[in-house]
Amino acid sequence: GDSVTQTEGLVTVTEGLPVKLNCTYQTTYLTIAFFWYVQYLNEAPQVLLRSSTDNKRTEHQGFHATLHKSSSSFHLQKSSAQLSDSALYYCALSGNTRKLIFGLGTTLQVQP
Amino acid sequence: EAAVTQSPRNKVTVTGGNVTLSCRQTNSHNYMYWYRQDTGHGLRLIHYSYGAGNLQIGDVPDGYKATRTTQEDFFLLLELASPSQTSLYFCASSDAGTGGHYEQYFGPGTRLTVL
Numbered sequence: 001g002d003s004v005t006q007t008e009g010l011v012t013v014t015e016g017l018p019v020k021l022n023c024t025y026q027t028t029y030l031t032i033a034f035f036w037y038v039q040y041l042n043e044a045p046q047v048l049l050r051s052s053t054d055n056k057r058t059e060h061q062g063f064h065a066t067l068h069k070s071s072s073s074f075h076l077q078k079s080s081a082q083l084s085d086s087a088l089y090y091c092a093l094s095g096n097t098r099k100l101i102f103g104l105g106t107t108l109q110v111q112p
Numbered sequence: 113e114a115a116v117t118q119s120p121r122n123k124v125t126v127t128g129g130n131v132t133l134s135c136r137q138t139n140s141h142n143y144m145y146w147y148r149q150d151t152g153h154g155l156r157l158i159h160y161s162y163g164a165g166n167l168q169i170g171d172v173p174d175g176y177k178a179t180r181t182t183q184e185d186f187f188l189l190l191e192l193a194s195p196s197q198t199s200l201y202f203c204a205s206s207d208a209g210t211g212g213h214y215e216q217y218f219g220p221g222t223r224l225t226v227l
Contacts, residue, residue, distance in 0.1 A: 033213035044218040094213040098143050104154040
């Protein structure tokens with residue numbers, strides 16, 4: 001079946017250093033889109049990035065991600081992590097149904 | 113801007129109790145969803161609906177009923193609550209976005225504790 005894998009449950013990085021959160025997927029859908037959701041403490045998940053175009057970089061709030069269908073990946077990256085980036089991040093796949101397939105989430109902890 | 117509200121925000125009940133969680137969206141979206149969020153399990157879909165009177169089974173439906181009374185309102189019912197249903201519950205709504213992909217907008221969540 002279709003699935004999204006986030007390999008790290010927790011990523012800890014020092015402020016100012018680069019960060020990468022991994023997201024890979026398996027799907028039989030021919031047309032797909034991806035979302036990165038961010039959930040700050042005691043808040044609701046909200047969309048951070050979205051993409052449906054292969055090999056096109058998408059950016060928002062200093063984060064960027066590129067959908068690579070050849071490697072089934074949509075990793076989230078930032079060149080310089082900030083304390084305010086500490087949150088729970090979900091990768092989610094959209095196929096041609098009305099449901100999103102979520103990964104288990106990665107907690108990003110940015111330390112001073 | 114999408115607007116999804118949930119009530120109550122916190123609820124404590126006892127084992128065997130009846131609980132109704134409410135969700136309202138004001139963005140005229142057709143689709144609404146109920147999720148539970150638990151550490152180590154991420155977001156898991158309980159039920160969803162594509163309009164008033166419609167209900168679709170999600171991935172973890174056991175122990176839950178749901179009802180969509182209007183386009184705006186979606187309710188989650190726990191008729192015999194159990195401690196395993198202690199969780200953070202999110203409601204979401206969506207409609208077709210760019211390219212037909214369904215971006216979901218989440219409410220603030222309801223924290224349910226079953227003693």
